Amino acid sequence: MATALAQRFPPPEFTETGHQMPTLTGFPSRALAWDYVDVVVLFVALALAAWLVLRRRSRRGVIALSIFSLLYFGFWRKGCVCSIGSMQNITQALFDSAYAVPLTVLAFGVLPLVFALFFGRVFCAAVCPHGAFQDLMLLRPLHTPTWLEHGLRLLAYVYLGLAAIFAATGGGYIICQYDPFIALFRLSGSLTMILLGVGFLAASLFIGRPYCRFLCPYGVLLGLAAAVARWRPSITPSACTQCSRCEDFCPFNAINISTPKPAPLQPPSPMAQKIRLTVLLLLIPIFVGLGLWLGDAAGAALARKHRVVNLAERVHLETSGTVQGTTEASEAFHAAGTPQEKLFGEAHTLRERYVRAGRLGGIWVGLVVGIKLLTLGFRRKRERYETDAEHCLACARCFEFCPQDQKWKQILAQAPHPVHAADATK
Amino acid sequence: MNRRNFINGVARVAALLGLGGLAARLLQHAQVAHTVWQIDPWKCTYCGKCATECVLELSAVKCVQFYDICGYCDFCTGYFEPQPNKLSTGAENQLCPTGAIVRKFIEDPYYEYTINEPLCIGCAKCVKGCTLFGNGSFHLQIKHDRCVNCNECSIAKACPANAIHRIPSNKPYLFKTREGKPS
Structure with missing residues (x-):
């Protein structure tokens, strides 16, 4: 379905000269061969x-x-x-x-x-x-x-x-x-x-x-x-x-x-090594938990960088009268005539996605830190x-x-x- | 073969299978092999950012004239200042900062307006005038002989109306038509 005709002024009829409208030229495609x-x-x-x-x-x-x-x-x-x-x-x-x-x-x-x-x-x-x-x-x-x-x-x-x-x-x-x-x-x-x-x-x-x-x-x-x-x-x-x-x-x-040969230090006893391994292994879930907690908070904060979430917050502030005036983005939104509920719904879904992604990201960083410490704690023998x-x-x-x-x-x-x-x- | 080599080999095969699976999944999904950036003329709010946000020194965005929907007006609101001294081609009367629009008399009362593309900087001043008070036949498009197709279009990032998207490269322009805005 198309909305009403966009034209305020009817297309001209060139009765005297019979002028032909130019055809559009000069719309080159991207040269894909280079890719x-x-x-x-x-x-x-x-x-x-x-x-x-x-x-x-x-x-x-x-x-x-x-x-x-x-x-x-x-x-x-x-x-x-x-x-x-x-x-x-x-x-x-x-x-x-x-x-x-x-x-x-x-x-x-x-x-x-x-x-x-x-x-x-x-x-x-x-x-x-x-x-x-x-x-x-x-x-x-x-x-x-x-x-x-x-x-x-x-x-x-x-x-x-x-x-x-x-x-x-x-x-x-x-x-x-x-x-x-x-x-x-x-x-x-x-x-x-x-x-x-x-x-x-x-x-x-x-x-x-x-x-x-x-x-x-x-x-x-x-x-x-x-x-x-x-x-x-x-x-x-x-x-x-x-x-x-x-x-x-x-x-x-x-x-x-x-x-180094001979070893400059007395090698740690097997018991001490086992204790160290256990501690380092136990640290991994702690780091992962910490990452999860931080990622949760970070996800919500990062969501505000998204244009839709940002716009939704702005529009909400404008309609509630907390802020005066409009931004370019909110003006464009009002001009487009999209219902606010649709925008808020999208923003809500996005925020949830960000929090989920933030948690995953936090888990990733926690795991990396934990595993890094584990590998640093042990040195392989090399010839x-x-x-x-x-x-x-x-x-x-x-x-x-x-x-x-x-x-x-x-x-x-x-x-x-x-x-x-x-x-x-x- | 020692234990370490064996573990590395297993990890390598697993990684290769993973990459293969990823590629297979994405290839299956890929309907369009290539995309380019383009401005949706119905969403554009002629804010002027296209002229300044492009990574190129002279923006890849240019104004194009769609003769099909042009009214050939004598007092073209895309060509003239809001209150021109005279409807003449004098520079003081023109809206375009670079004088990139050519006005040509056809027959009374019709004038034809053509964009002199090398001069156009994509500032959208004429687009604004034409869309707000005229037929909206002037509008902005990304020219693909100029666009370097950045992975992240910096104009798209700055566009307040979110009017710039990736579109299939086999149909790389979005033109307005006489029928008006598609729903």
Whole structure:
């Protein structure tokens, strides 16, 4: 059904000149071919990154690919859509049946995770333009104290939880809104976002990839996938001499040191270990409960950020006479003539969804904190220096600093047949 | 194979199956492969934010003229200031801050108005004039040769009327028609 004719003035009849109304032209569709090209480039770049890190063990290759990714995905394709943001589209598609995720966005979300399950975080190494930008800026890394490193890493889990809450409830894509580099890729944007981007880049001069390590929500998922990866970079191609150079030079605190021999401290008795394990296990439900309680309150507060809830509150205040005047949004609402009950109903449903999502988010954060403490409480025995699979960004720096690796590369360079460094380890 | 490798292998297979299941579920649901952002001209309240909130230096939003519903008025309320000195093309009489509307005499009393797109900044001043007092043939649309299709449209985020949504990319424009607002 259509409402009454929109026209106040009747369409003209050109009786004298017989003028023909122009037909509408100049309505181009979006060039979609590029979206598919992006997926192909992403796949090739991921495969290349895996080969460069695991087979060639080449830091130079990683740098070259990083520059390409920064230029292509960053400055040429303007950073949209990226894998980090695609998690929100996927989350929204799971919770909102009216939203269907585009195929290319799904590919951007899933491909790096699949690669991480096999080869570790090769996406972070040289494919993600955000990571590449910060990595190429790194001039003089400062050592982050371990306690600070572990504490700050938790921020990314919280950020992931928040982004999921907002995406699932239709409250917007906060990862995209607060993406520090997108304004630089586009060479336009609000002053705040440009300053934020420049700030992150300035920090990257001395802190290795601050966004990747402490904030990136997609990095959390990649880390979890990489923790069980099929192949992972081994720092040395032959015997580890425990020189600790790799650990000293890793800018991301992503190397697990070998267990010192002899042990500097008396190892705790089995009884003490059992008690510690029990305490740490009991702490998990406490953290989860705490998270649930905080998430409940946070959900209600976050709901007010949603446009519908916000508008409903405003309209309610206006009709009850508590506030005078209108906002642009409430004016638009009054002009549209939607019944208030409908708006209030929607706002109520949304608020309930936010509280539910907030509780889930709280449980997630509580679990993460609990499990983090549990894993920090126990150290695995290691024979050699190893990459921390979850947090290693596969930048290939440690190979360069490993004297054994350099020795092998020299020997291989003189070998009659071309051999890959990776083959030498077999 | 040690215990750790076995557990990792199981976790890996589980993760792959999970990702596969997720993809399968979303693909089954996906009816449209692509979406683009567009303004619903019936919801637009011509607030002017389209000109300023777009991430592009010059907004991807442009005014378009739907000749079909235009009244070809001599005193076009989208073209002229509320109380013009004279119904002439003098800059002081025009509503458009960039002079992006071309007024052409056809026959008495009809004039044709055309948007000179490169000059248009998407400020919606003409849309407001035309919609409030005329037929509403001027309205804003996101031009897809300019739009970079951000994952989160920053104009949509700022729009007070919630008039910007994702629509299927095979039908990327929302035009008004003579029949009026669809219910």
